[in-house]
Amino acid sequence: MASETVQLTGDSAGTRRSLVCHRFGSPGAAPRVYLQAGLHADEMPGILILQHLLPLLAAARVTGEVLVVPFANPLGLSQWAFQRPLGRIEAETLSNFNRGWPELAALCGDALEGRLGPDPAANLATIRKAFRDAVAGLPANSALQEWRRALLGWSCDADYVLDLHCDHFAVMHLYASPARPADTALLCRAVGAELALIQDVSGGNAFDEAHTVPWLRLRERFGDRFPVPDGCFSTTLEYRGQFDVDDGTAAADARNLMTFLAAIGAVTGWPDAPAHPDAPRLPLGGAAEVFAPQGGVVTWAVAPGAKVAEGQILAHVTDPETGSRAPVPAPVSGLMFRRELWPSCLRGQSLAHVAGSTVVRTGHLLSD
Ligand SMILES: [Zn+2]
Known part of the structure; x- marks a missing residue:
């Protein structure tokens, strides 16, 4: 060496x-x-x-x-x-x-x-x-x-x-x-x-x-x-x-x-x-992003590696001011392969990705 x-x-x-x-x-x-x-x-x-x-x-x-x-x-x-x-x-x-x-x-x-x-x-x-x-x-x-x-x-x-x-x-x-x-x-x-x-x-x-x-x-x-x-x-x-x-x-x-x-x-x-x-080898454009519907506390219903169906609840975001608990549905069917680090989130923040076989995103495909 x-x-x-x-x-x-x-x-x-x-x-x-x-x-x-x-x-x-x-x-x-x-x-x-x-x-x-x-x-x-x-x-x-x-x-x-x-x-x-x-x-x-x-x-x-x-x-x-x-x-x-x-x-x-x-x-x-x-x-x-x-x-x-x-x-x-x-x-x-x-x-x-x-x-x-x-x-x-x-x-x-x-x-x-x-x-x-x-x-x-x-x-x-x-x-x-x-x-x-x-x-x-x-x-x-x-x-x-x-x-x-x-x-x-x-x-x-x-x-x-x-x-x-x-x-x-x-x-x-x-x-x-x-x-x-x-x-x-x-x-x-x-x-x-x-x-x-x-x-x-x-x-x-x-x-x-x-x-x-x-x-x-x-x-x-x-x-x-x-x-x-x-x-x-x-x-x-x-x-x-x-x-x-x-x-x-x-x-x-x-x-x-x-x-x-x-x-x-x-x-x-x-x-x-x-x-x-x-x-599975899937198009990067098929990896659909999941966004937080409101700011608050994220609690996950599924873990990375889960195969999920479109509309299935992946998580909830609880607004600690109002107590409202907003569901976070899967945007497509596929493999939820990753999620964010923090249990707190901002409204609109990316929370996770679900890899499907159909391209749903084009253009700039990497997150910053
Ligand atoms: Zn890296």
């Missing part, structure tokens, strides 16, 4: 933070797999899983190249206020750490004119080189920009990008593009995801789509002239909820990630094969 540490210059004088990346296998070996956890800073399940994964990788025969960034966001990890870790949002700019990642195809499309040809493998290598050059040329005038450039520098040319997150209260689920359905199915069966939410472009330029959308955009631009492969399988893995943090679960999740790494040929000699049941 080799490790690389990048120093991020702090925006305030006299401060800096460091970002570490551990590498296993031989540089340039295929497949190249990139894993990170904690992009949203305060999501501990994935961070703990990677702590359990590192010794497994150190003991394994890594035949590809595996890069692990064990905590991806030292900027966010330092943000506490009101005695709570804030996470998710960068305090200075109020931007979501997992939105607004650079669009690599827009940055390097012009530079690729005249450099692609009839060989898809050659185009893959040419495009990855263009991605690396584009990332190296990204601005680094703030800690946030330095941070984005460092993470993308490690991940932009990977064959697989696994971004480990968690939700508030949730079953294990993941987000993926429709580009490589066999990899999505394999990952679900390896890690035991109960749901895969599929979308090509969700809006907002999340980290996972920063690795899939560029291939789509380049194919739109060059595809009638030259073959452009789906060069990266990228996913956001939601390792259940904020409080699902224990060593037993994390150790099992780390072993499941090894099973996936073995299944895609990054590791050899691992004894297990993907054995979890197939997960």
Whole structure:
């Protein structure tokens, strides 16, 4: 194992933070797999899983190249206020750490004119080189920009990008593009995801789509002239909820990630094969949002993982001033896969999501 540490210059004088990346296998070996956890800073399940994964990788025969960034966001990890870790949002700019990642195809499309040809493998290598050059040329005038450039520098040319997150209260689920359905199915069966939410472009330029959308955009631009492969399988893995943090679960999740790494040929000699049941793969636009009818106290009638029917009561919101108890019905039939953290709510606030098979939302599909 080799490790690389990048120093991020702090925006305030006299401060800096460091970002570490551990590498296993031989540089340039295929497949190249990139894993990170904690992009949203305060999501501990994935961070703990990677702590359990590192010794497994150190003991394994890594035949590809595996890069692990064990905590991806030292900027966010330092943000506490009101005695709570804030996470998710960068305090200075109020931007979501997992939105607004650079669009690599827009940055390097012009530079690729005249450099692609009839060989898809050659185009893959040419495009990855263009991605690396584009990332190296990204601005680094703030800690946030330095941070984005460092993470993308490690991940932009990977064959697989696994971004480990968690939700508030949730079953294990993941987000993926429709580009490589066999990899999505394999990952679900390896890690035991109960749901895969599929979308090509969700809006907002999340980290996972920063690795899939560029291939789509380049194919739109060059595809009638030259073959452009789906060069990266990228996913956001939601390792259940904020409080699902224990060593037993994390150790099992780390072993499941090894099973996936073995299944895609990054590791050899691992004894297990993907054995979890197939997960439903549903459109992200079919994940219907549930909103609070009034402000007050939320009491849940069902837990994440429940299969619900349209109109079924999921929760009640009690207004403590009037005592009125408003029901919260399911907007569609499907799997209630997640709900919010707090038992208090504001009127109109998003409370939960129910994944159905029919698209009910379009446009910007990710919550802020
Ligand atoms: Zn997250």
